[in-house]
Each structure stands twice: as structure tokens, then as C-alpha cells.
Amino acid sequence: MQTLEPSYQAQLQLELTGSRWRAIDKALVRFFQQQCPGLSALWLLLAGETSKASSEGHLCLEQQDAEAYLLRAGLALPDWAVRLAEAQVLISPAQLDERPLVYANGALYFRRYYSCQQQIQAYLQQGSTQSQWLRSQMSVPALKALLDGLFAKSAEADWQRLACALSASSQFSVITGGPGTGKTTTVVKLLALLQQWQRQQQQPPLRLVLAAPTGKAAVRLRSSIQKALASLALEPEIESVVPTQVSTVHKLLGARSHSKSFYHNAQQPLALDLLVLDEASMLDVELFSALLSALPAKARLVLLGDKDQLASVEAGALLGSLCAFAAEGRYSNATMQWLSALGDAPLPAELEAAVPQALDQQIAMLRQSYRFSADSGIFALAQAVNQGDLIQVQALCRQPKVDLQVLLQPSQLSLRQLVLSGQADGQGQSGFSGYLQLVRQQVRADSPWADEDQWAQEVLAAFGRFQLLCAVRQGEFGVQQVNQQVEQWLQAKGLVDAHTQWYPGRPVLVSQNDYGLGLMNGDVGICLRRDWQGKSVLAVAFASTEPGQAIRWVLPGRLPAHETAYAITVHKSQGSEFDHAVLLLPAEPSAVLTRELVYTAITRAARQFSLVCPQPALLLQAVSAKTSRAGALRLEL
Numbered sequence: 335m336q337t338l339e340p341s342y343q344a345q346l347q348l349e350l351t352g353s354r355w356r357a358i359d360k361a362l363v364r365f366f367q368q369q370c371p372g373l374s375a376l377w378l379l380l381a382g383e384t385s386k387a388s389s390e391g392h393l394c395l396e397q398q399d400a401e402a403y404l405l406r407a408g409l410a411l412p413d414w415a416v417r418l419a420e421a422q423v424l425i426s427p428a429q430l431d432e433r434p435l436v437y438a439n440g441a442l443y444f445r446r447y448y449s450c451q452q453q454i455q456a457y458l459q460q461g462s463t464q465s466q467w468l469r470s471q472m473s474v475p476a477l478k479a480l481l482d483g484l485f486a487k488s489a490e491a492d493w494q495r496l497a498c499a500l501s502a503s504s505q506f507s508v509i510t511g512g513p514g515t516g517k518t519t520t521v522v523k524l525l526a527l528l529q530q531w532q533r534q535q536q537q538p539p540l541r542l543v544l545a546a547p548t549g550k551a552a553v554r555l556r557s558s559i560q561k562a563l564a565s566l567a568l569e570p571e572i573e574s575v576v577p578t579q580v581s582t583v584h585k586l587l588g589a590r591s592h593s594k595s596f597y598h599n600a601q602q603p604l605a606l607d608l609l610v611l612d613e614a615s616m617l618d619v620e621l622f623s624a625l626l627s628a629l630p631a632k633a634r635l636v637l638l639g640d641k642d643q644l645a646s647v648e649a650g651a652l653l654g655s656l657c658a659f660a661a662e663g664r665y666s667n668a669t670m671q672w673l674s675a676l677g678d679a680p681l682p683a684e685l686e687a688a689v690p691q692a693l694d695q696q697i698a699m700l701r702q703s704y705r706f707s708a709d710s711g712i713f714a715l716a717q718a719v720n721q722g723d724l725i726q727v728q729a730l731c732r733q734p735k736v737d738l739q740v741l742l743q744p745s746q747l748s749l750r751q752l753v754l755s756g757q758a759d760g761q762g763q764s765g766f767s768g769y770l771q772l773v774r775q776q777v778r779a780d781s782p783w784a785d786e787d788q789w790a791q792e793v794l795a796a797f798g799r800f801q802l803l804c805a806v807r808q809g810e811f812g813v814q815q816v817n818q819q820v821e822q823w824l825q826a827k828g829l830v831d832a833h834t835q836w837y838p839g840r841p842v843l844v845s846q847n848d849y850g851l852g853l854m855n856g857d858v859g860i861c862l863r864r865d866w867q868g869k870s871v872l873a874v875a876f877a878s879t880e881p882g883q884a885i886r887w888v889l890p891g892r893l894p895a896h897e898t899a900y901a902i903t904v905h906k907s908q909g910s911e912f913d914h915a916v917l918l919l920p921a922e923p924s925a926v927l928t929r930e931l932v933y934t935a936i937t938r939a940a941r942q943f944s945l946v947c948p949q950p951a952l953l954l955q956a957v958s959a960k961t962s963r964a965g966a967l968r969l970e971l
């Protein structure tokens with residue numbers, strides 16, 4: 335075995351001096367080298383690869399990927415059993431000690447990710463058992479009567495009704511669906527149903543809590559919940575116990591400055607009976623684990639989200655893994671019977687699985703979009719991208735529908751016009767010109783705004799109607815250059831005065847949590863000139879998630895890390911929706927260009943989607959590249 339070591343050693347040197355590993359991967363390997371002097375080059379190499387894998391969103395380095403890496407580097411494969419025994423200073427095969435890496439399930443994990451995976455699997459296991467018990471306790475006729483009161487009669491399977499029935503009888507459940515399929519509408523009906531059930535059982539109302547991963551997603555969920563509630567006409571007694579306030583997950587858990595731990599944990603659990611968590615695709619496994627630790631043992635959990643969206647940049651594609659078989663249903667015979675009894679139309683037989691798994695019995699998928707009409711180009715493109723249907727993607731790009739605009743190899747002029755007016759021919763009514771006109775209308779005696787907060791709300795809403803999204807950060811079509819270019823175009827048009835860093839109308843994206851100021855990574859604010867204590871000052875306006883507060887004003891000098899936000903990355907746009915979203919693809923190939931990224935960008939658009947495609951071949955490559963993440967969160971339960 336020793337004869338292999340020189341070549342592992344040479345590869346290690348190559349990685350430590352090359353550019354494949356990030357600085358943090360190299361620093362970690364050097365740290366292990368120092369701390370464990372006898373450790374062989376093989377394990378240092380694999381520790382570096384595990385670190386690199388986690389930066390790509392994998393929970394672990396699977397043995398087959400480790401072997402593929404060694405073979406690609408022209409290295410011989412080791413005898414794993416023999417080599418593992420010599421690596422015990424770094425790696426432990428079980429969960430018994432504090433060594434930094436764990437070897438389990440044929441994969442190499444960082445201990446913290448392994449612990450999260452174990453905790454999530456244990457929770458899912460327990461959730462399945464408790465759900466079976468819950469179902470056995472609920473009377474089908476009573477539950478069906480409540481569903482009949484909330485859902486109109488339907489001749490075909492009503493996916494929203496089925497999702498509501500499934501969640502109502504589950505300790506843990508997931509409702510997934512594409513844009514506008516009614517996830518929020520369904521969950522509001524679910525909350526009303528559960529409170530009605532409590533009343534029937536002569537039990538006190540449940541303590542219901544709503545949360546979302548970012549401030550923007552929380553604000554958006556609050557407004558969708560309010561709309562859904564307004565359209566339901568519930569009895570006042572029930573409506574009063576359905577919440578409309580939405581917290582961010584960090585705030586709910588009690589995040590602390592400069593600490594990864596939260597105020598709420600297993601010792602200080604949250605005071606709630608049911609938690610609804612929206613935009614669950616943005617959750618990473620560490621945050622989800624922290625949340626599970628803080629949930630009281632009997633509390634129910636409902637995750638909402640679109641399983642096909644980009645997963646969190648952190649390790650583990652949580653929602654995607656949980657919903658791996660959502661489209662197929664894979665229900666057991668017992669679940670089919672339960673749902674059939676609660677529905678009012680026959681259930682498609684293909685939803686039944688020959689060998690069902692417990693987790694799938696808690697997952698419901700909504701399949702009909704109510705936001706987009708049948709001839710919507712946005713919906714058609716989102717579907718074609720999601721299904722990897724290159725022919726349909728090309729057809730839609732060649733002959734875009736009215737809500738789609740595709741710019742292949744665009745000129746500078748068409749890009750400038752798109753940015754200013756929302757249309758490449760300069761004839762549009764969206765673009766950045768609109769909100770900048772509002773910015774100039776400061777609050778005066780004759781202005782339509784009651785106060786500065788109302789004006790700032792209007793400016794933020796107008797800015798939120800049009801957004802440039804970039805796939806990458808660097809390069810001609812990366813966030814940094816696009817922001818500079820847009821600033822120059824707006825300056826040349828006299829729409830902003832960008833001679834100084836801070837000017838009225840500058841949009842900024844916060845890139846770091848600041849719990850003191852109540853700002854979260856991902857929050858977008860706009861710099862405005864306002865009166866403050868008799869002086870005219872520049873301050874940045876953010877939409878507030880605090881009850882009774884519309885706007886949070888922050889002086890520019892007090893902001894945590896931030897950047898200009900005419901263009902933001904697709905990752906940062908998750909949880910947001912814009913009337914008109916513009917995706918700028920790069921001109922060079924990039925590993926981040928995937929189907930999920932393009933799908934996420936398209937589904938940010940509510941009315942109009944524009945695709946800027948300097949290299950059309952890259953679009954097709956992206957649509958063909960479906961992400962796969964290592965690390966099993968699902969368990970054969």
C-alpha cells in the first residue's frame with residue numbers, strides 16, 4: 335500500500351498549489367496536516383475533496399465519487415477497509431466521538447452534516463409513525479364535512495383538497511407545487527380546517543406560526559395569506575385564530591449576533607402547536623436541524639415550496655430530496671383509501687405504489703397553476719425547462735408568446751432599452767425608469783403620499799416590479815459589471831445622479847444578517863432623500879416584517895455588508911416575485927448554469943419574462959444540466 339503514497343502525495347501537492355480547491359479547502363487540509371502528522375496523503379486528499387463537495391451543495395463525498403476522482407487523476411484505488419483503519423485520527427466510523435469526519439453509508443461526511451442528516455432522518459421516521467396514529471384518531475365523516483365546507487365540489491381530483499386532507503392528518507407534511515398552484519391558498523384552508531376541528535373537539539385553538547427563510551419571502555407570504563383569507567369569508571371566530579404575521583426563520587429561532595446557535599433549541603422549545611414554513615427549497619440542512627431541535631415534541635410541521643427550484647447554496651437539497659417522488663405520488667393502499675374517502679372524485683390509480691415508502695405518505699403535490707393562463711409563455715417555458723424539453727425551449731425562444739421576450743446575441747442598444755423601458759425596442763412601460771420617477775417625487779404638501787413611509791412603500795413596490803437576474807457574479811453578464819453598466823445608462827439618461835456612492839434611487843441588497851438592525855441577508859432597500867429631525871438626509875428604506883411598522887429606515891453608514899441591486903443573482907432572488915423578471919445568461923460556460931437555475935429565474939416572473947442569451951448554446955446546455963446532490967435525507971422507513 336505504501337508504494338501508492340508517493341502518487342497520492344504528488345496529487346495532494348497539485349491540489350494545494352492549484353486552483354481547483356478553494357482557499358478554505360486548502361486551509362482545512364493544511365490544518366489536518368498539522369494536527370494529524372501521521373495522516374496519509376490519501377485521506378488529506380479526500381478531506382479536501384469532501385470540503386470541495388460541500389461547497390457544491392453535497393452533504394458528503396460518496397465513495398463512488400471519491401473513486402471517480404482518484405481514477406481521473408490517474409491514481410490507483412485503495413483498499414478502503416485497510417486504509418480506513420489507519421485514518422482513525424481524523425475519521426470515525428460511528429457517531430461516538432468528536433473527530434471531524436465521519437465515514438458512514440459508504441460516504442465521507444463532515445461531522446456536523448452527518449449529525450444533521452441523522453437528526454432529520456430520525457425526525458422523519460418519528461413523523462411517519464405519529465402521522466399514522468393521528469390518522470387513526472380522526473373521524474373520516476367529520477373531516478370530510480369540514481373539507482366540503484372549504485372546497486367547491488369537483489368532478490376531477492382536486493389536488494388542493496387532497497393536499498389539505500393529507501396535511502390535516504400528518505405530524506409532518508410537505509405541500510409542493512410550481513408557481514401559482516395554490517400552496518398558500520391550500521395552507522390557509524388547512525389552518526382554518528384545523529381550527530374548526532379544534533372547536534368541534536372542544537379544544538382550545540392551536541397556536542399557529544408562519545415563517546419563511548428570508549424577510550422578502552416573509553413579506554410576500556403575509557400578503558398572499560391576507561389575500562387568501564379575504565377571499566375565503568371564514569367565520570370571524572375562525573378567522574381571528576388564523577395568523578397573518580410571518581416571521582423569518584432566524585427571528586423565530588432567536589438568532590444571536592456572532593453565534594451560530596439560537597435562543598430556541600431543545601431546552602428552550604418554541605411555543606407553538608403548528609409551524610408552516612414557506613419557500614422550504616431555500617432551507618439548508620443545518621438550519622432545518624436547528625428548527626427541528628426547537629420544535630416541541632407534539633408540534634406539527636408543514637413545509638411549502640417548489641421542489642424544482644434551486645436548492646440552498648449550503649449543503650443538502652432538502653426539499654428536492656424529500657419530494658423526490660412527489661410527482662408519482664407513491665401512495666400506499668391505506669393512503670389511497672384515506673384520500674379517496676376524503677375526496678369527492680376518484681383518485682388517479684397511478685398514484686399508488688407497489689412498494690410504498692412511509693415518507694411519501696406525507697407529501698402532496700399541487701399540479702394546476704391558477705396564476706398563469708393556458709397560453710402563458712412563462713408557464714410553458716418554465717415547464718419545458720423543468721422537463722428538459724430542448725425542442726420546446728427552442729420553439730418558445732424562436733416564437734415567444736406575448737409574456738415572453740427572448741434576446742439572442744443582443745446589441746448594447748437593445749439591452750439599454752430593455753433596462754430603461756422593459757422592452758428591447760424601447761417601447762415598454764416597465765424597466766427602471768418608472769420607480770426612479772417616483773423616487774424624485776419626494777413627500778411634499780401636494781404629493782399623494784400621507785407620509786414618507788407610504789411614499790417609500792410605493793417606491794419599493796415599483797422597484798419590485800422589474801428585476802435583472804444574473805446567473806453569475808463575474809464577467810460581462812455577471813452581477814458586478816451589469817450593475818455598473820446599468821448605473822451608467824441611468825446616469826446618462828439623467829435618471830440618477832450616481833457621482834457619489836449614495837444617491838437617491840440606489841437599490842441595495844443586504845448580504846449579511848444584522849439582528850440589531852433587523853436586516854437579513856437578501857433584504858432589498860432603496861436609498862431615498864428624507865427629512866429627519868429637520869434635516870434632509872439620505873436613508874435606505876426597507877419593507878418591515880414588524881407588526882405595525884411599514885418601513886425600516888437605516889442610515890447608509892450603518893448598513894451591514896451590501897451591494898447595488900439593479901441586478902442580483904438568481905440565488906438571491908429566491909422567495910421573491912417580480913412583475914417582469916429578466917434573466918441575463920453569461921457568455922461563457924459556467925458550472926452554476928443548471929436547469930434549476932433557469933427554472934427558478936423564470937418562475938420569479940408574474941407577468942413578463944425576458945431572457946437575454948448572448949450564447950444560445952449555453953441555454954440548452956443549462957437546461958440539460960440537472961443538479962444532483964450527494965447525501966441521502968430520505969430513509970427507507
Ligand SMILES: Nc1ncnc2c1ncn2[C@@H]1O[C@H](COP(=O)(O)OP(=O)(O)OP(=O)(O)O)[C@@H](O)[C@H]1O
Pocket residue numbers: 494511512513514515516517518519520558562704705911
Ligand atoms: N382553486 C383555485 N381556484 C381559483 N383560483 C385559485 C385557486 N387556488 C389558488 N388560486 C389563485 O391563484 C393565485 C395563486 O395562488 P397562491 O398564492 O395560493 O399560489 P402559490 O402556489 O402559493 O403561489 P407562489 O408560486 O407565489 O408560491 C391566487 O391569485 C389565488 O387566488
